Amino acid sequence: MLKGLQEKKNRIVELALVSGNHFVELFTTLVITKLISVYLTKEEYGFYALILSIFTLVSILPFTSLHTAIERYVIEYKRNQSFEKKFVSLISIHSVFFFAYFLILPFISSHLSNDWRNILALLIFFIIARIYKALIVCIWNVERKRKIMLFARLVDMLIQIGIIILFISRFKLTVNIALVASIFGNTFTILVFIFSYRKLFTYENLNFKIFGAVFSDILRYSLPLILWGVFLWAQNMVGRWYLEFFLNKTNVANYSIMTSLALIPGTAIIALVGQFVVPIVYTNESDNPGYISIINKKIFLISVVFWILVIIITYFFKDILIQVFLDKKYVDISWSLPILMIGTAIYSIGQVTIYEIYYYKKPNLLIAANILPGLFSVIFGYFIIKSHGYAGAIFTNVASYIISGLLTIFIVLRFGKTNKLSLNN
Incomplete structure (x- = not known):
């Protein structure tokens, strides 16, 4: 009976933490959307929306699909007690696809208009930071690390909103500043993740044979998702x-x-x-x-x-x-x-x-x-x-x-x- 009561209590605490995480995430989205919609012109917001569509395309090809697979396989790896050995391989998979993007980037950049060339460097950092943050949230979620996720999201929110408000009050809000705010907030989450899993970042876990096996698992599961x-x-x-x-x-x-x-x-x-x-x-x-x-x-x-x-x-x-x-x-x-x-x-x-x-x-x-x-x-x-x-x-x-x-x-x-x-x- 005591065990049942404790499990019920734990479930309520977990639900409260999950709800807190979502409240922070929703509040961040609403506040930033509000600030950007007010202080950017419709023309500027239109350009910002197109930037987000580029980010979404890169995310879908293939990172969102990889996250779905990773979410599934983290549970399997933890069940067979191979998660720690495969941890570095799991978070290294993205680098393969980012390397592929960097190979084709010179061919793409030569066809861009001046507006896009001017924000290209920021756009690259923006995309990388947001995608790695999504990976981190995916792993924290499966491991049910609700507290550290809530902490990271709170600070992320404060950083992003703080930077935007600073420029609204002292200078002028621009599309570039909106991207910078996101980069700084997401980077903090990445640093918290690295610190929290620092014991797993070892040379022993950096094994190419294991990486090949993990890459095969994730890619095989992800392929239908990537294709569509x-x-x-x-x-x-x-x-x-x-x-x-x-x-x-x-x-x-x-x-x-x-x-x-x-x-x-x-x-x-x-x-x-x-x-x-x-x-x-x-x-x-x-x-x-x-x-x-x-x-x-x-x-x-x-x-x-x-x-x-x-x-x-x-x-x-x-x-x-x-x-x-x-x-x-x-x-x-x-x-x-x-x-x-x-x-x-x-x-x-x-x-x-x-x-x-x-x-x-x-x-x-x-x-x-x-x-x-x-x-x-x-x-x-x-x-x-x-x-x-x-x-x-x-x-x-x-x-x-x-x-x-x-x-x-x-x-x-x-x-x-x-x-x-x-x-x-």
């Missing part, structure tokens, strides 16, 4: 570039900031499930097959209720939400926020239920759910945005997210039934 990564990027980002091509950076700013605001609740709930629920269900599934399927049903129902409330609130208070979280200069497009929320809701419900598929190493089942929305955005989005501008971009975004969400939910439900039958047999 470009389509995922297209679904989320191609609208920005079509608006830049057909219209101007002002419309890029309008579209980017509204889609970003619409994604915040979805990103928060997906991250909450990923960082609190996933490590628990992955651990329990090995001892109690079918556990994830049971939890999935509960998550699905909770998500539906949550999103109904969010959409209703957004519909009635859209103008107020825009003024609170963004700036009054974006109120004229507030009509698009509740519409975007519908797509985000369906997509989010699909994303929080995919972990049974990931656990059983079947990510290839989700190929259609990731490729088709991207193809829709690239092909149909071109014509819709060309003829209807901003409204066309909103329609394309919502339609692609609905397609993605419905396909994912259908695939998850079908896999859950098939997997249940195989487990029972």
